[in-house]
Amino acid sequence: MSKSTTDLSGASDPSLVELRNQISAINHEILVQLNRRAEIGLKVREIKERNAIEMFIPSREQEMLDGLVEANAGPFPDQVIRQLFREIFSASLGLMQAREKETLMVSRRPGDPDALVQVGEVSVGREPVIMAGPCAVEDEDQMDRVAQVLADQGVAFLRGGAFKPRTSPYSFQGLGEVGLRMLKDAGARYGLKTITEVVDTRSVELVARYVDMLQVGARNMMNYELLKAVATTGKPVLLKRSFAATLDEWLRAAEYVALGGNSQIVLCERGIRTFAKETRNTLDISAIPLMKDLCRLPIVVDVSHAAGRRDILAALARASLAAGAHGVMVEVHPSPHLARSDAQQQLDLDQFAALLDALRPDLMPHARPRAARQLADS
Numbered sequence: 385m386s387k388s389t390t391d392l393s394g395a396s397d398p399s400l401v402e403l404r405n406q407i408s409a410i411n412h413e414i415l416v417q418l419n420r421r422a423e424i425g426l427k428v429r430e431i432k433e434r435n436a437i438e439m440f441i442p443s444r445e446q447e448m449l450d451g452l453v454e455a456n457a458g459p460f461p462d463q464v465i466r467q468l469f470r471e472i473f474s475a476s477l478g479l480m481q482a483r484e485k486e487t488l489m490v491s492r493r494p495g496d497p498d499a500l501v502q503v504g505e506v507s508v509g510r511e512p513v514i515m516a517g518p519c520a521v522e523d524e525d526q527m528d529r530v531a532q533v534l535a536d537q538g539v540a541f542l543r544g545g546a547f548k549p550r551t552s553p554y555s556f557q558g559l560g561e562v563g564l565r566m567l568k569d570a571g572a573r574y575g576l577k578t579i580t581e582v583v584d585t586r587s588v589e590l591v592a593r594y595v596d597m598l599q600v601g602a603r604n605m606m607n608y609e610l611l612k613a614v615a616t617t618g619k620p621v622l623l624k625r626s627f628a629a630t631l632d633e634w635l636r637a638a639e640y641v642a643l644g645g646n647s648q649i650v651l652c653e654r655g656i657r658t659f660a661k662e663t664r665n666t667l668d669i670s671a672i673p674l675m676k677d678l679c680r681l682p683i684v685v686d687v688s689h690a691a692g693r694r695d696i697l698a699a700l701a702r703a704s705l706a707a708g709a710h711g712v713m714v715e716v717h718p719s720p721h722l723a724r725s726d727a728q729q730q731l732d733l734d735q736f737a738a739l740l741d742a743l744r745p746d747l748m749p750h751a752r753p754r755a756a757r758q759l760a761d762s
């Protein structure tokens with residue numbers, strides 16, 4: 385066989401080998417120069433940050449491209465030179481913006497472990513937790529019946545609204561401090577951690593005296609004064625996503641709480657507003673892995689407000705846990721048809737037990753029914 389058919393790589397042709405070596409050397413030179421350029425770009429960023437100058441200035445980019453095309457002697461056509469340098473410019477801008485993201489307190493840096501939020505002796509951020517209870521605290525009997533079922537089922541958190549932000553000013557606005565007391569008493573009777581929403585900077589201290597965890601609701605996610613106020617209480621915060629918030633806006637809302645000195649934050653996805661009419665909101669499952677990637681904070685999913693209906697809650701809850709959520713929040717009421725708010729989406733006590741049964745394979749031992757746990761421990 386002749387040489388040309390056996391050596392297709394050309395490795396035995398000395399002049400070809402030499403040219404390839406030259407190309408490899410130039411590649412390495414380009415690499416060194418690209419990183420030199422990037423380092424200078426980061427210095428430019430620091431100066432721009434100090435002086436509040438825009439990172440991206442289109443006229444400056446245009447000027448650089450024009451200069452390069454003018455100096456271009458070929459053989460690359462001008463269009464290719466433009467393309468190549470545009471790539472370099474955008475990579476450089478991306479590097480600058482990546483640095484900006486890293487500066488958030490809540491951001492996840494490479495190698496960071498997941499954060500654990502401690503609510504008393506209950507940790508949120510490892511095994512999935514269930515947070516359940518009525519939309520609104522209505523009376524003692526209602527709270528007692530729900531709390532008893534939760535305790536029997538091994539659920540850790542009792543929720544219930546005392547201050548209700550309602551779409552209509554004529555809707556039930558909640559029992560206020562009387563409701564807070566009922567929630568606290570029911571939680572204490574059955575050893576449950578309590579969560580309630582705080583809607584106003586003026587009532588933050590009052591609410592913090594009664595419950596274990598403060599909820600900032602979807603409507604208030606961008607109430608920055610409220611975020612600053614809840615940060616000062618030292619209580620863990622459940623931060624719901626606004627129905628119209630991007631992940632970045634949600635992350636920055638969490639940053640307000642962290643910057644205020646409180647890193648005990650649990651995120652809560654509760655659906656976003658879309659064109660879909662079949663559900664009250666659209667549960668954004670992708671937010672779960674994406675937020676876990678962006679930050680270390682635990683994330684739970686409120687399936688009730690996402691769906692606005694009962695029949696698909698088990699599917700949404702299982703999907704949330706499969707996507708990596710650290711827990712599920714669900715509205716439960718002894719007589720949903722009599723509920724003073726969100727009547728159409730609250731589960732009755734039997735439906736709640738059935739939901740937990742559906743979730744059982746995804747839950748860890750601590751969330752098994754009390755009877756089963758006693759059996760396992762004996």
Ligand SMILES: [Mn+2]
Pocket residue numbers: 519520689715725726
């Ligand atoms: Mn509700």
